[in-house]
Amino acid sequence: xxxxxxxxxxxxxxxxxxxxxxxxxxxxxxxxxxxxxxxxxxxxxxxxxxxxxxxxxxxxxxxxxxxxxxxxxxxxxxxxxxxxxxxxxxxxxxxxxxxxxxxxxxxxxxxxxxxxxxxxxxxxxxxxxxxxxxxxxxxxxxxxxxxxxxxxxxxxxxxxxxxxxxxxxxxxxxxxxxxxxxxxxxxxxxxxxxxxxxxxxxxxxxxxxxxxxxxxxxxxxxxxxxxxxxxxxxxxxxxxxxxxxxxxxxxxxxxxxxxxxxxxxxxxxxxxxxxxxxxxxxxxxxxxxxxxxxxxxxxxxxxxxxxxxxxxxxxxxxxxxxxxxxxxxxxxxxxxxxxxxxxxxxxxxxxxxxxxxxxxxxxxxxxxxxxxxxxxxxxxxxxxxxxxxxxxxxxxxxxxxxxxxxxxxxxxxxxxxxxxxxxxxxxxxxxxxxxxxxxxxxxxxxxxxxxxxxxxxxxxx
Numbered sequence: 001x002x003x004x005x006x007x008x009x010x011x012x013x014x015x016x017x018x019x020x021x022x023x024x025x026x027x028x029x030x031x032x033x034x035x036x037x038x039x040x041x042x043x044x045x046x047x048x049x050x051x052x053x054x055x056x057x058x059x060x061x062x063x064x065x066x067x068x069x070x071x072x073x074x075x076x077x078x079x080x081x082x083x084x085x086x087x088x089x090x091x092x093x094x095x096x097x098x099x100x101x102x103x104x105x106x107x108x109x110x111x112x113x114x115x116x117x118x119x120x121x122x123x124x125x126x127x128x129x130x131x132x133x134x135x136x137x138x139x140x141x142x143x144x145x146x147x148x149x150x151x152x153x154x155x156x157x158x159x160x161x162x163x164x165x166x167x168x169x170x171x172x173x174x175x176x177x178x179x180x181x182x183x184x185x186x187x188x189x190x191x192x193x194x195x196x197x198x199x200x201x202x203x204x205x206x207x208x209x210x211x212x213x214x215x216x217x218x219x220x221x222x223x224x225x226x227x228x229x230x231x232x233x234x235x236x237x238x239x240x241x242x243x244x245x246x247x248x249x250x251x252x253x254x255x256x257x258x259x260x261x262x263x264x265x266x267x268x269x270x271x272x273x274x275x276x277x278x279x280x281x282x283x284x285x286x287x288x289x290x291x292x293x294x295x296x297x298x299x300x301x302x303x304x305x306x307x308x309x310x311x312x313x314x315x316x317x318x319x320x321x322x323x324x325x326x327x328x329x330x331x332x333x334x335x336x337x338x339x340x341x342x343x344x345x346x347x348x349x350x351x352x353x354x355x356x357x358x359x360x361x362x363x364x365x366x367x368x369x370x371x372x373x374x375x376x377x378x379x380x381x382x383x384x385x386x387x388x389x390x391x392x393x394x395x396x397x398x399x400x401x402x403x404x405x406x407x408x409x410x411x412x413x414x415x416x417x418x419x420x421x422x423x424x425x426x427x428x429x430x431x432x433x434x435x436x437x438x439x440x441x442x443x444x445x446x447x448x449x450x451x452x453x454x455x456x457x458x459x460x461x
Contacts, residue, residue, distance in 0.1 A: 007109040026070045030077025037085035040419030046079050086447035090424035094439040096296040103351035104296045107344045115340045116320040117331045123344040130350045137267050138303040139280050147307040150345055151300035154261030157286035159189035160302050161257040165226040167312035175223040179208040181233045210244035217252040225254040232263025235426035237393035242278030261288040268362035299345055367441045368394040375448045388433050397433035400459040405432040411458050
């Protein structure tokens with residue numbers, strides 16, 4: 001029988017070591033093969049390159065470990081959008097910390113499954129310890145002590161928040177009220193959960209207006225309402241006026257969820273924590289550490305102020321959480337997620353927290369936010385560019401003067417398909433803007449000056 005080495009067990013590290021050298025070599029060569037932040041040529045070109053390199057994706061006979069790793073990892077690295085490149089700044093897609101990535105390798109090798117204690121004894125204890133600590137950061141001083149659930153990101157976190165609200169108030173239907181600035185996953189979650197059609201409050205200034213929210217809740221005074229506010233919008237990084245929104249919710253007896261997937265890690269910053277005043281008044285809070293937390297995907301959390309809300313997730317499967325095992329003290333993990341099999345994503349988070357500490361993460365948050373503020377000042381003073389607004393977080397919207405929206409959209413695609421820069425797009429004030437989302441703490445002002453020169457060089461005269 002062929003000998004296929006395993007990654008875990010006593011022999012696992014020795015089996016992995018030579019393969020890791022192959023992986024790192026392929027990553028180095030693949031990155032060197034790509035001269036810019038992403039491959040040039042656009043989708044058709046990249047697809048053809050992948051087809052040519054892979055050949056038959058289901059071959060009758062394999063090659064060997066080194067060839068497969070070297071060929072395919074080099075291929076994907078060459079064809080990657082590299083979030084560590086200063087000119088790759090379109091999305092909330094961060095370059096992961098090396099220490100977190102190394103921890104993720106160990107998680108893959110050990111392969112705990114977080115659906116029962118006997119598959120993940122230490123990892124399950126670590127998850128409880130870390131999530132409780134992060135819940136306490138979001139909801140300090142709350143009694144009973146708050147809790148948090150690990151998720152794949154804000155889409156799952158927001159869906160869980162709506163589910164917990166629905167179950168808490170059942171059988172009354174829960175009406176979701178959001179601003180136009182809210183993430184699309186909230187409306188999708190309402191649809192998936194069979195909730196009534198959400199009510200959307202206009203946000204012409206980019207944030208929820210407490211007066212408009214108050215009037216909306218007054219019109220729906222007979223409904224059981226969940227208000228979803230945002231701390232860090234995807235398009236511009238806006239933060240809703242959280243204390244005033246919480247006041248309105250308290251006045252009308254509405255439940256409050258805050259999607260802080262982007263802005264939540266401001267809690268680590270002594271200089272910027274005040275921007276999240278009122279966050280602790282929410283019943284649930286979404287937080288993504290794979291955005292302004294520099295974790296490999298996925299590293300999402302849902303902080304829950306009242307741990308009793310999570311009882312709605314309780315589920316029994318005799319082979320995973322038999323009653324007699326639970327009574328004997330074996331922890332029940334099925335109430336920690338809607339998923340059954342799931343990775344120990346807590347390991348990379350715990351390693352990062354231990355290695356950097358709260359001050360280290362806060363320093364990285366401040367660094368990219370300061371970088372964005374400096375870039376905004378550069379745009380504002382540039383005679384050929386227009387700034388949308390001073391940034392709240394690390395997102396800057398800008399556009400060249402005297403260009404229409406279709407031309408601006410083409411300019412962005414030209415930079416993208418040319419492999420020169422990855423910029424996002426956002427609509428604000430009725431116009432299209434280029435979006436630079438700065439999550440790379442190694443980016444320097446000179447890199448962003450070069451980005452402006454590149455955009456200017458592609459602007460039609």
